[in-house]
Amino acid sequence: MHPLKKNTDEKGKICQLPKMIYLLTDFGFEGQYYVAQLRGVIQKLCLEDCKIEDITHAVVPFSVIQAEYFLMTTFPYLRSPCIVIVVVDPGVGSSRDIVAIKDKDGNYFIGPNNGIFGRFPSKSKIIDVRIIQNQKILTTSVSATFQGRDIMAPAAAALANGLSIEELGPPSKPLQVNKLPDVKIGAKFVTGGIYSIDAFGNIITNIPATLFKEINLEEGKVIHVQVGYIQEDFTCGVTFSDVEKGGQVVYVGSAQFLELGVNRGSAAMVLQAKIGVPIRLLWE
Template sequence: MALVTFMSDFGTEDHYVAAVKAVAHKMGPETHIIDISHEIYPSDIGHASYVLKSVFRDFPTGTVHLCAIDMNSREPSKLVAVQLEEHYFVGYDSGLFSLLSDQPPTAMVELSTNDLNGSTFLAKDLLAPAAVALANGQKISELGKPLDVLKTLYARQLKVTKREISGNIIRVDHYGNLITNIVHSAFETIMKLNGEKPYEVCFGRERSRKIHSAYHEVESGEYFILFNSNQQLQIGINKGNASELLGLHLDAPVIINFQL
């Protein structure tokens, strides 16, 4: 049996997470469920995509990811199952799955809601059973009718020239670290084109000519800049909250200027 991960915006104060897990274990007593997060901001697809994209490839291929986050919209979303990069995803057609990979899905189906009798808890009544079915080896094609296209959202794109990499803060994490969409591969490419010439990282009122390799390279209360484990440029303050102390938040620009 494959693993099932579970991510939602349910929080942990109510019974919702337990109710979904109860159904999953009732249908598949040996189902092994790993929680990714239940503290996704309500209906925040950007937050959900960042968290899921950061971790889903760490799980074995064949893992089923149950994603109970929908957009705050008047129009109800379809419920879908998607096969992508040899993983399975079950959730709302909210645009979330379009933000996870540059690769196209290898299979997509729309889950049937005909037998739900007006359910108001679709994560429990439909998504959990679908996830368990996939984990038990049922073919994705047997879960619903084929789907030609998913809802598509577009993430902020880097602007890259020989002189500049222009990005944005895409996530402020639990510690107040500022995570950007500037990736190490883009930085390395421009550095090689420029012959390893000096550069300057600009954010808010700050300017830095150094990218660090570890947090502890700076003293307590000082900021650091490094490429994190996901190879994204991250700005933080050693033993402090960078977002609060630097006054920078989601979407704020971060620019690397190269001297030619």
């Protein structure tokens, strides 16, 4: 349990901070009223006041891979223990289950078993995974097209109210893993996948920053970067202010992954990059 979860007030009385519920969706700004419906259902059903926060609703539509990136890199900064709901689902209406995961730290993760939870939370942390099927806790009229509101939100409220995860439904099949390419390191290269692309066209890879030291990519070294049939040169370990306009740099991002950027330009355009595709770094 998070050390800050329970506090004492001036008179030594224990104050309970509100329960935390976090939302991560691909509804976009235009889908804000769907977020309102999720929040409303949770607030109607929670017996005590809870605090509902947004991780982001700006996931590229249906991108389970980018959703994993946002979840994995943001979660360490959230107040824990908490309940996270993820509504990013290219397979709405298909046969994948809606599941709830419990980890060792008392956190719950709710969403479709479609690859979003394949890498995070890590397998060593997970203690139970259940299919959400208990009709008693679901909103009565279950629409085929909004399972977030009708299944996930009521399940989150039930867990916040103290229901044990076993009561949600039977044990789940193994969690799906999405198709983001794994990182592989060779003598003079490393390959991985594109985890995300930000609003400026910077490319975030899944290659950990620790590699910079490990493979001796010292500052100023020029490496080749390949995405599909395109190859471009990028300079290591410098910042945008160190290069001229159009300068191409590879650097450690705030999430401690290698990122590629172009000063006042777009690395994603230069490399014709898309989320989820393989990326290859080579050097001499």
